[in-house]
Amino acid sequence: MxxxxxxxxxxxxxxxxxxxxxxxxxxxxxxxxxxxxxxxxxxxxxxxxxxxxxxxxxxxxxxxxxxxxxxxxAERKVEQGLQGLTSFTEDMRARGLEPGSQLINFEVIPAPVRIAKYLSIEESSPVYEIKRIRLADQVPMALETTYISAEKVKGLTKEIVNRSLYEYIEGTLGFRIDHARQIIESSVANQIESEYLSIKEGAPIMLIQRNTYLEDETPIEVVKSSYRADRYKFMIDMKR
Amino acid sequence: MxxxxxxxxxxxxxxxxxxxxxxxxxxxxxxxxxxxxxxxxxxxxxxxxxxxxxxxxxxxxxxxxxxxxxxxxAERKVEQGLQGLTSFTEDMRARGLEPGSQLINFEVIPAPVRIAKYLSIEESSPVYEIKRIRLADQVPMALETTYISAEKVKGLTKEIVNRSLYEYIEGTLGFRIDHARQIIESSVANQIESEYLSIKEGAPIMLIQRNTYLEDETPIEVVKSSYRADRYKFMIDMKR
DNA sequence: TACATATAGTTGTCTAGACCAATTTTATAC
DNA sequence: GTATAAAATTGGTCTAGACAACTATATGTA
Structure with a gap:
C-alpha cells in the first residue's frame, strides 16, 4: 500500500x-x-x-x-492537463479513434521570421520542419506542421518522429514541458489543405496553433494544424 | 502588511x-x-x-x-481561469475592445430536449432563453443564446441580464460557479447568423458551446455562441 | 589551472500536535 | 413530538521544528 x-x-x-x-x-x-x-x-x-x-x-x-x-x-475529471490536449495520439484515443500519421516532409530549414519569433531564436537559425497528415481510423483528420529549434533539440530523426516526439524530448533529452498556449480560429480550406484532407476547397476547417514551453518559459515547439471541421471538435474542461 | x-x-x-x-x-x-x-x-x-x-x-x-x-x-500568468474565458465582457476587455450587447430576445420557454439534457432538468420544464448580439467596439462579434433553468435561477429580468448575469447568479443568489466545459467547432454562417453578424452567408464562423457547473456538478447554464471568424480567435493557456 | 571536496543556502518532504469553522449527530428540555 | 443545546465529526489554518535533495560557492589539493 x-x-x-x-x-x-x-x-x-x-x-x-x-x-x-x-x-x-x-x-x-x-x-x-x-x-x-x-x-x-x-x-x-x-x-x-x-x-x-x-x-x-x-x-x-x-x-x-x-x-x-x-x-x-468529483463527477468527472476536469482539466485533463496538457497531455490529452496536445498529443494528437492521446486526443484521438480519448475519442475512441485509432490515431495514425503520414509523414510528408522532414527537413531542417532556416527559421522563417514568424517561427523564429515564437521560438525565441535568431531568424534563419536552423529549425526542423515536420509536416504530417494526421489520421483517425485511417481517414485524414488534420494537416500538421511542427517547428522545433535544431539547436535546442538535437539529433531528431524521421524514426523518432514516427515513434514518439514527446517521449524523445521529455524522456531522452530530459526537457520537462510545463505549459502551452493554443490559438484556435475558424477558416476555410485552401487548395493545399483540401487536397491533403480530401475535402472541398472552401470547406470549413479549424486552425490550431500550439506553442509549448518549459517551466522557465523557454519555447520548445510551435505546431500549426488544420483540422477538418466536419470531423473535429475542440473540447476543453476548465476549473475556475 | x-x-x-x-x-x-x-x-x-x-x-x-x-x-x-x-x-x-x-x-x-x-x-x-x-x-x-x-x-x-x-x-x-x-x-x-x-x-x-x-x-x-x-x-x-x-x-x-x-x-x-x-x-x-513566471513570465506571464497562464491559466487565467474561467473568468477571462467565460465572460464575454472580460474577454473583450482583455483584448482591448469595448464590449457591448444588444438584447434581441428574452423569454421563458419549455426546455427543448437537448437543452433539458444539458441542464439535467425535465423536458419542457421552464427555461429562460436569452438571445443577444454581442458587440466589440460597436461592431457585431457574436450571436449568443443562453439557456438557464427558471426553477433553479428565479427572478431573472431583462434588467439583470443587461447589467450582469453572473453577478446576479453568484452574488445575489449565492451560487458558486466552479467549472465549465466548452466545445468549439468551425462552421459557416447560415442566413440568420449572416444577418445578425453582418457577414456573408457561408463566411467562416466559430461555434462555441459552454456548459457551466457548480462544485457538485449541478448544471447552471448552457450558452451557444456563433463568433465571426474574421474578428475572433480563441486563446487558451494551459499548465500541464 | 583543474578538479575534487566541503559548506552554505535553497526548496522538498514530513511530523505531531493545536485550535478554528462548519456540519452532523446526539442528548436534553419542554 | 419538537425545538434547543451540547457533543462529536470533519475539513481549514497554523506552528516549530527535522531531515532530505539539490544547487552554488568557497576551499583545498594535485
Missing part, C-alpha cells in the same frame, strides 16, 4: 493509490472518502501529508471538499 | 501581497523571490504557511520553483 521507506514521497504514493481506486471504480463519483484523520491513522502518517495528497487531487479535479461534511469524488 | 489576528487566513494575505507586488511591477518576470525562510522570519509566521501561499501561486501560474535555486516570478 504505502511504503514509508520508499524514495517516492508518501503524499505521491497516496495520491496514486486514490486515483487508482477512482479509476478502478472502488470509489465512484459522489462517494465520500474516509476522513483525513482516518488515512493518517491507517497508514501511520501525518494528517498534513494526507492533506498534501488530497489538495493535489482537488486541484487536479479528482476530488472536492466540503468543510464539515467530508471529501468526495 | 500581514495581520495575524485578522480572520483572513495568513496564507491568503501573503498570496495577495505577492500578487500585488507582481502586478505593480515590484517583482518582475524572472525575478527571484526572497527565500521561504526569509518570509517566515520577516512576518513571524511558520514556513509551512509561507509554502501554502507559494504553492497556490505556483498552481495559478504566478510563480515557479526550482529546487535548490529559489522561487521565481
Amino acid at each position: 504505502i511504503n514509508k521507506n520508499s524514495p517516492i514521497p508518501i503524499y505521491y504514493q497516496l495520491e496514486e493509490l486514490i486515483k487508482d481506486q477512482i479509476e478502478k471504480g472502488d470509489l465512484k463519483p459522489g462517494d465520500a472518502l474516509p476522513p483525513e484523520r482516518e488515512y493518517a491513522e491507517t497508514y501511520q502518517i501525518s494528517r498534513m501529508t494526507v492533506r498534501q495528497a488530497f489538495t493535489k487531487l482537488v486541484n487536479d479535479g479528482y476530488l472536492y471538499r466540503l468543510q464539515g461534511k467530508g471529501t468526495f469524488v | 500581514i495581520n495575524k489576528n485578522s480572520p483572513i487566513p495568513i496564507y491568503y494575505q501573503l498570496e495577495e501581497l505577492i500578487k500585488d507586488q507582481i502586478e505593480k511591477g515590484d517583482l518582475k518576470p524572472g525575478d527571484a523571490l526572497p527565500p521561504e525562510r526569509e518570509y517566515a522570519e520577516t512576518y513571524q509566521i511558520s514556513r509551512m504557511t509561507v509554502r501554502q501561499a507559494f504553492t497556490k501561486l505556483v498552481n495559478d501560474g504566478y510563480l515557479y520553483r526550482l529546487q535548490g535555486k529559489g522561487t521565481f516570478v
Whole structure:
C-alpha cells in the first residue's frame, strides 16, 4: 500500500493509490472518502501529508471538499492537463479513434521570421520542419506542421518522429514541458489543405496553433494544424 | 502588511501581497523571490504557511520553483481561469475592445430536449432563453443564446441580464460557479447568423458551446455562441 | 589551472500536535 | 413530538521544528 521507506514521497504514493481506486471504480463519483484523520491513522502518517495528497487531487479535479461534511469524488475529471490536449495520439484515443500519421516532409530549414519569433531564436537559425497528415481510423483528420529549434533539440530523426516526439524530448533529452498556449480560429480550406484532407476547397476547417514551453518559459515547439471541421471538435474542461 | 489576528487566513494575505507586488511591477518576470525562510522570519509566521501561499501561486501560474535555486516570478500568468474565458465582457476587455450587447430576445420557454439534457432538468420544464448580439467596439462579434433553468435561477429580468448575469447568479443568489466545459467547432454562417453578424452567408464562423457547473456538478447554464471568424480567435493557456 | 571536496543556502518532504469553522449527530428540555 | 443545546465529526489554518535533495560557492589539493 504505502511504503514509508520508499524514495517516492508518501503524499505521491497516496495520491496514486486514490486515483487508482477512482479509476478502478472502488470509489465512484459522489462517494465520500474516509476522513483525513482516518488515512493518517491507517497508514501511520501525518494528517498534513494526507492533506498534501488530497489538495493535489482537488486541484487536479479528482476530488472536492466540503468543510464539515467530508471529501468526495468529483463527477468527472476536469482539466485533463496538457497531455490529452496536445498529443494528437492521446486526443484521438480519448475519442475512441485509432490515431495514425503520414509523414510528408522532414527537413531542417532556416527559421522563417514568424517561427523564429515564437521560438525565441535568431531568424534563419536552423529549425526542423515536420509536416504530417494526421489520421483517425485511417481517414485524414488534420494537416500538421511542427517547428522545433535544431539547436535546442538535437539529433531528431524521421524514426523518432514516427515513434514518439514527446517521449524523445521529455524522456531522452530530459526537457520537462510545463505549459502551452493554443490559438484556435475558424477558416476555410485552401487548395493545399483540401487536397491533403480530401475535402472541398472552401470547406470549413479549424486552425490550431500550439506553442509549448518549459517551466522557465523557454519555447520548445510551435505546431500549426488544420483540422477538418466536419470531423473535429475542440473540447476543453476548465476549473475556475 | 500581514495581520495575524485578522480572520483572513495568513496564507491568503501573503498570496495577495505577492500578487500585488507582481502586478505593480515590484517583482518582475524572472525575478527571484526572497527565500521561504526569509518570509517566515520577516512576518513571524511558520514556513509551512509561507509554502501554502507559494504553492497556490505556483498552481495559478504566478510563480515557479526550482529546487535548490529559489522561487521565481513566471513570465506571464497562464491559466487565467474561467473568468477571462467565460465572460464575454472580460474577454473583450482583455483584448482591448469595448464590449457591448444588444438584447434581441428574452423569454421563458419549455426546455427543448437537448437543452433539458444539458441542464439535467425535465423536458419542457421552464427555461429562460436569452438571445443577444454581442458587440466589440460597436461592431457585431457574436450571436449568443443562453439557456438557464427558471426553477433553479428565479427572478431573472431583462434588467439583470443587461447589467450582469453572473453577478446576479453568484452574488445575489449565492451560487458558486466552479467549472465549465466548452466545445468549439468551425462552421459557416447560415442566413440568420449572416444577418445578425453582418457577414456573408457561408463566411467562416466559430461555434462555441459552454456548459457551466457548480462544485457538485449541478448544471447552471448552457450558452451557444456563433463568433465571426474574421474578428475572433480563441486563446487558451494551459499548465500541464 | 583543474578538479575534487566541503559548506552554505535553497526548496522538498514530513511530523505531531493545536485550535478554528462548519456540519452532523446526539442528548436534553419542554 | 419538537425545538434547543451540547457533543462529536470533519475539513481549514497554523506552528516549530527535522531531515532530505539539490544547487552554488568557497576551499583545498594535485
